[in-house]
Amino acid sequence: xxxxxxxxxxxxxxxxxxxxxxxxxxxxxxxxxxxxxxxxxxxxxxxxxxxxxxxxxxxxxxxxxxxxxxxxxxxxxxxxxxxxxxxxxxxxxxxxxxxxxxxxxxxxxxxxxxxxxxxxxxxxxxxxxxxxxxxxxxxxxxxxxxxxxxxxxxxxxxxxxxxxxxxxxxxxxxxxxxxxxxxxxxxxxxxxxxxxxxxxxxxxxxxxxxxxxxxxxxxxxxxxxxxxxxxxxxxxxxxxxxxxxxxxxxxxxxxxxxxxxxxxxxxxxxxxxxxxxxxxxxxxxxxxxxxxxxxxxxxxxxxxxxxxxxxxxxxxxxxxxxxxxxxxxxxxxxxxxxxxxxxxxxxxxxxxxxxxxxxxxxxxxxxxxxxxxxxxxxxxxxxxxxxxxxxxxxxxxxxxxxxxxxxxxxxxxxxxxxxxxxxxxxxxxxxxxxxxxxxxxxxxxxxxxxxxxxxxxxxxxxxxx
Numbered sequence: 001x002x003x004x005x006x007x008x009x010x011x012x013x014x015x016x017x018x019x020x021x022x023x024x025x026x027x028x029x030x031x032x033x034x035x036x037x038x039x040x041x042x043x044x045x046x047x048x049x050x051x052x053x054x055x056x057x058x059x060x061x062x063x064x065x066x067x068x069x070x071x072x073x074x075x076x077x078x079x080x081x082x083x084x085x086x087x088x089x090x091x092x093x094x095x096x097x098x099x100x101x102x103x104x105x106x107x108x109x110x111x112x113x114x115x116x117x118x119x120x121x122x123x124x125x126x127x128x129x130x131x132x133x134x135x136x137x138x139x140x141x142x143x144x145x146x147x148x149x150x151x152x153x154x155x156x157x158x159x160x161x162x163x164x165x166x167x168x169x170x171x172x173x174x175x176x177x178x179x180x181x182x183x184x185x186x187x188x189x190x191x192x193x194x195x196x197x198x199x200x201x202x203x204x205x206x207x208x209x210x211x212x213x214x215x216x217x218x219x220x221x222x223x224x225x226x227x228x229x230x231x232x233x234x235x236x237x238x239x240x241x242x243x244x245x246x247x248x249x250x251x252x253x254x255x256x257x258x259x260x261x262x263x264x265x266x267x268x269x270x271x272x273x274x275x276x277x278x279x280x281x282x283x284x285x286x287x288x289x290x291x292x293x294x295x296x297x298x299x300x301x302x303x304x305x306x307x308x309x310x311x312x313x314x315x316x317x318x319x320x321x322x323x324x325x326x327x328x329x330x331x332x333x334x335x336x337x338x339x340x341x342x343x344x345x346x347x348x349x350x351x352x353x354x355x356x357x358x359x360x361x362x363x364x365x366x367x368x369x370x371x372x373x374x375x376x377x378x379x380x381x382x383x384x385x386x387x388x389x390x391x392x393x394x395x396x397x398x399x400x401x402x403x404x405x406x407x408x409x410x411x412x413x414x415x416x417x418x419x420x421x422x423x424x425x426x427x428x429x430x431x432x433x434x435x436x437x438x439x440x441x442x443x444x445x446x447x448x449x450x451x452x453x454x455x456x457x458x459x460x461x462x463x464x465x
Contacts, residue, residue, distance in 0.1 A: 027254050030201040037144040039088045046108030060097040068270045069093045079208030084139040099280040105134035107143040115280045124267035129216025133202035142194045191367045192241040203251045212260035213252035217245045304344040307453045323460035337362030354416050359440040366435045374435045375406045375427045388413035400428040401461035420444035424454045
């Protein structure tokens, strides 16, 4: 470690003194969207979400790497335009010891960069590009702006509403959605319009910090190439607005950065240092271990009492009512969803709730243009956290809550029992950008018993008008 002592106080600020930025009139003006929440709400929500991440994700506790990322982040903060610098915000930077190429930032400033991002980058500018993009989401307050749009349909306190809108992808599944299927908050993606604004503002932040935004475009190419067959994690939460590389390149030209920083000795040392450490685990491995712990699954029983013939009705705020077997319990699974399950059909795996029997209801934002597309997005998100998940039949139209709906049958291998399980998915649109979903899960050997129960529950749904 002594050979890396110099990394504890990197000289990033000195490297870019010679970099010059000439922001021309052609620079794109980016403004924050409407937002019903206060800056204090951003700070509170981000602080609460960061606490969850730090409890349940394996942070890389390495002074050399942490100091390097913090210095890079601080330098980028100095590039935020004055009108978007909120004194209430506190930008912090932590490294998550997982191998996926990903990074995410929370309202108010907390940012988490995956080790896999640092290892995959070819230059320091590429790391700066992704961090600047995430920082732009924070400065533009996209998390709370998205929660503002979904406020009508969300359940829970203000901070909880915001958390559900900004924690996405597999990270969301690990953080605390509650369902082993990892859906709900993971379906809450930023819109393509927000993504483009974050790309453009991120390019401007990079330029002010002495980096060429072309490196941001190069990193996005790397993310796409290394995503693998299941799709890159970062892009699952950050949909491509279209022509991404082209408009970032055009913005870079308008910013006219000369003598830009591409690489530093500190970056090279950090990459060399990471290569000497034990390999990082995948997010899925972390989730199976209960957020990095070694605790086993508790509460799940080999035999679960069959669904009762009598049903009882539950009301979920002012969103919907639904009837379920009277021997099932209501179990909150996050700020935007709720589970109904029998005793023995749910338990804990470390800090994460897991289910083998039951049905989940939730609401989520979508930028899909149709119910078909929204359903495909949901299925894709399910598949990201469940490598054995397969569609067992065609999606069919159905009545769901008195609305036009869809039902899809899936097959999966339970990560709790290791055995085959069946999954029924139901979807309907509440409005143009909000989808309501239900997911029923039961072991394959009990599917004939549970499938009609799931249909009956879905048929009982009464959506508030």
